[in-house]
Amino acid sequence: MRAELEPLGRSYDVVVANPPYMGAKNMNKWLSGWVKDSYPDVKGDLFSCFMVRNSGMGSEHAQMGFMTPYVWMFIGTYEKLRRFVIEQNTITSLIQLEYSGFAGATVPICTFTLEKGKAEGYKGGYIRLSGFPGADQQAPRALEALADPACGWFYRRDADTFKQIPGSPIAYWVSQALISSFGKGIELDNISDYTGSQNITADNELYLRRWWEPSNSGNRWIPYSKGGNFRRWFGNHEYVVDWSEQAKYFYKNNSTSNLLNERYWFQEGITYSDITSGRSHFRFLPAQGVFDKKGPEICMLGKNLFSILAFLNSSVCQQYLYLLNPSMTLQVVDVKKLPLLKQIFDSPIINGLTKGNINLSCSDWDSFEISWDFKRNPLV
Template sequence: MNDTAIKNFCTWARNTLIEQVETRMRRFSVVEANALPEDATSVDGMPLSPDEQRQRSELLRLQREVGHAALAERAAYTWFNRLVAIRFMELRDYLPCRVRMLSADDGSFAPQVLKCALDVQIEGLDASRVMELMQTGDDEALFRCLFLAQCDELSSCIPGVFDRVGSAMELLLPDGLLRQDSVIDRLVTSIPEEDWERVEILGWMYQYYNAEVKDAFFKSKAKETPDTIGPATQLFTPEWIVRYMVENSLGRLWMLNFPESALCQKWDYYIAPDAEHEDFIRIDGPEDITLCDPACGSGHILVYAFQLLFDMYVERGYREREIPQLILEKNLSGMEIDPRAAQIANLALAMCAREHDRRFFGRGVQADVLVVAPTKFQRDEAGCVIELPEDAAIMADQQFIDALEHLDEVGSLLNPTEAQLEALRADAARFAAEVESDSLFGRGLGVKLQDALRVCEALARKFDCVVANPPYMGSSSFSPFMSKWIKKNYPDVKSDLFSSFIVRIMDYASEHGEAGIMCPFVWMFIGSYEKLREKMINEKTITSLVQLEYSGFAGATVPICTFTFHNGYVDGYKGGYVRLSDFVGAAVQAPKTREAIANPDCGYFYRRNAKTFTQIPGTPIAYWASDALLNAFEGGKKLSDIGKPRQGLATGENARFVREWWEVGLDREKFDCKSIKESLEWIACRMLV
């Protein structure tokens, strides 16, 4: 895959689309200081159709809600996302009309749909309008009509990505889509068709689209906000690490239940258990397995889990076309605070399903990717809730209300208690009933409570397997609310988001479930994570771990490890560890990991019972430590028992008392002394002068 071409296109496309969207906003007087009333029937002498009036009114409402710049950003990404989705589908012949929308058969930028506009079968397309536009020879208007009709048809197939025609965003679809050097032109011509063969390109494009936003955030050293925390913490997981985590969690669960299965022979990163044990979740077949990624981003982990589950269903004799629906309905769940990333995850899983079931788009099946969105309650100037009545059940838990209002920051770290869920259920039921009778509090409150309940019940679920590349963000970048909330809810791991997620994943996983995580490896050694290590060692079981070389992760200078654990303690279990510290560069990390797994005698593969790490003060995950070294810590005498180390002779202020050789005059230097005695005699003479 040509990463450079993709990154260059995505960065350019974002800036170009934002500029073009803002041009459309000015054209329809959706501006920051709007002089025209919301119900205006014309703009600068240009009459507005009833649909345009409605769309403009909705855009003005959104502008007041999120701000002008955020609205432009949202619209730009909406069209970027849809163009990328259609491009992927047309190259795989997945579009329902079976006609290329953006390119010609030969790959050039000449939309095939324009040549067969009268014959193309797109549900809801106005044939008379197509005929009218063809007669006028206005290809731009014709393409716009066909493109929007295609988006409308896809809205029933992938509603998380496409809206019904007539939505407000339709008004902000840029002009000049067929021009040379347009976004569509570059999308078609700058990225080779072979790069679109794998669905992972969708996730890469999302990350590159946000690259400038992410860089600007960390350069500014600003505190995170709901608008920045998603893009700032997005980090695409390398394919080999995804495979390693999924194979040693989902794959491990499968092999423990079906040791006769041959599937593990296809898993290059699977580390077989050191011995049989009885502590695992029993399943009768693939339909029994649940897997969640609680910070799913663009869905890379879910996509590979889909592939493994598909193979499991096939091995058990299921028919191929039935499997995608079963996987999406029974097996996979994702959670994400960034709705744009969630769109990509939905799209990627839909593409996986369509690959195996050509009628999938007509089945009405949606992936279970939850956008963890906040529920905002109105407040007075003192910050008190005024929309909820004082006798509402959740009013007794102000901290819970605060968390609901900040779910676009807290996200899937929220772990609702049963008492909180019961209170929310009671309020949702009460106000849902009052909505029907047009109560004082109105429909808005009932809908808000139902949405909050839906999200919280999803956050309270347990899963057989949990796999994640959680967000990395240090506490120095937390907003005031986030800093206070993390300290209260994750006091032992409050210094970073990733460590908080490790603890939360322990709760998402069912008892004796399997988990896989990619994160910075600082948790393995640094004193501030000692309590996390103790919890992991004493209450869980590390089944495997790969420690990458310091520069072994492409895309960020982060010391990375990836590991899997069993959500329960298995006495005496020896996990498999791979140490890549001696192999420099991202390109060699995957092959060296495969080599170690295939040849445990390679010298950098280790088997170790994690309980032995407790022999070393601070409990570091020192899996490479020899038995002799561990025994020395346990049975040897500590230096502190003998004496207290001190610094020794020191000037206390080197800059004042120590001189470099070039700072001394030549008359006070001698370079030809034959011995220390001669040099001392010379110094004594100089002192007498």
Template sequence: MQTELEPLSRRYDVVVANPPYMGSKNMNKWLGDWVKKHYKDVKGDLFSCFMTRNVGMGTEHAQLGFMTPYVWMFIGTYEKLRKFVIQQNTITSLIQLEYSGFSGATVPICTFTLQKGYCPGYRGGYVRLSDFAGADQQAPRALEALADADCGWFYRADAEGFGAIPGSPIAYWATDHFIDNCREGSSVSSYACFTGSQNITADNAKYVRFSWEVSLGDCSEQGTWVPYAKGGDFRRWFGNIDSVVNWSTPARSFYAANKTSNLLDNSLWYSEGITYTDITSGKSHFRYLPSGCVFDKAGPSIVCFNLPLWGVLGLFNSSTAQYYFDIFNPTLHLQTRDVKAMPIKAAVNEDERIQKLVVENVRLSQLDWDSFECSKGFKRHPLF
């Protein structure tokens, strides 16, 4: 490498480094404390610390190139890093590789170049290879994009638009219409109360059962056991509530007092609303949460609507919402902040036709759910 860089060093200051990737959870105490002290805004991983350090080492208009995990582009942990990149510097180019972009490894990688300093209106070049599986696809598709800007996976974007999107993700493929909606629309959190916390028993083996393991008469707001939304497999509109949680006074006292537990705020007990699964297989799925239930962190829920519940449920299960969620956070974890950020228009969700369709979808999904023994509402199989 020294041989290749020596000619450049006659005219430029050249630095090449191979910084480690290490999340904060894997740092020892000394390193963790040092990073928190000196790089508190980017302390999530050593690679993010090195990014800011390298920019600081550069002179005015310095050109910097990186290969890092692409988690910094989307997840909440790195929001301050994204703002530093797009507000104080300029992304000149970026290639986002597919998960299996390297032979023998499955890692979320991107490679990109920055210019130190902010250049207003600069439209960087972006190549999205995430739709092309396999290491053998990456280099040919990247070269094809560089040769043909109309290939469909090459994009030009002004990073200023990223700042208009909640969380400032590096969503270079977002349309101008999408960005305008984020600038002008009201978020769904303006109309609905999102739960700030979920119930955590800290001992599910003791406090959580399947609904068929307890007496049906003891499973209600007045009984020991209460239906418990815990996320579950892909399913829309209704279902996946096949667990119950011990809601007796001693159990709730344990949740409130134990350091690793959490007791759901009593204003949210038994509330009607919408629940969903926070870990997805790629597509989000929202379901009606009947009154009389509580929920845990794997099944976060939304209650207290100032809009028709059915309209909001219809929006969340639409292809439009999926497009927004894919931009807010294109990972397998659908965070509450991503759901809260959805721009919404009240008029759309007051449409009676939409509400009737959603109600019918919920009814049919409930019939299907109640056709099997895992449902508390099961009476007999529909074939009998």
């Protein structure tokens, strides 16, 4: 590699390195402390620290190329890094690979180039390969996009546009109309009680059961929302959690567990599964139990509950969520940013259709033996 770089080094400052990939939770005590002190705004992973460090080594207008996990483009942990990239540098090009973009590996990778310094109004080139599964398609489709920008997966975007979206995700493929709608709606966070609070048992083998396992004598076991498979409107009521005084004492006082704030106990609301297969799915949750991180709940929606549930299960909402975070983990912070239009609130038509969908989904759920309201198979 040195021989290839020497000609460039005669005229330019050249730095080539293999960026480290290590999340904060895997760092030892010394490394974790050093990263927090040296790179407090980008401490989530060593690769993000490397991006900032590499930028600091270059002169004004330095050209930088990176290949990193593309999580920095979307999730809340890297919002300050995105601001750094957008406000102090210029994204000149970016290719977002498909999950299986490399043979033998399934990893979320992007490759991109930056110019140090802000070039106002510059529209970088972006190629989105997420719609082409398999490593064998990535290079040919990228070359096709470069040869024909009208192909449908090549985009031009001024990075300042991203600042119009909450959290500034690098959502280069989104229309300006969709981006502008964030300024017209009311954030879900402003009309709900949705803090991301959760119950953590720290010992599911001891404190968690399928609902048919315990006798529930003395109301010790209560329903527990814990995500589950793809299902909208109603269902996935399979678990119960130990809610005895002894168990709650453990959740509250054990160092690795957490007792859900009492204000969220037995609240009617909307729940969902935080791990998705690409499509989000929201469900009505009766006021009968509590929830954990895998099945968080949006509470205190009042008369707007059914209209909001309808919006959350709409194709429009799916576009918003994919804009905010296209990964397989649907984070609380992303759902809280969703914009809602006042026109949908307290609509008799929307409420009626939503309640009808809930009833249909409930009847379907009760036709399976895993439902606690199962009576008989409808085919019998």
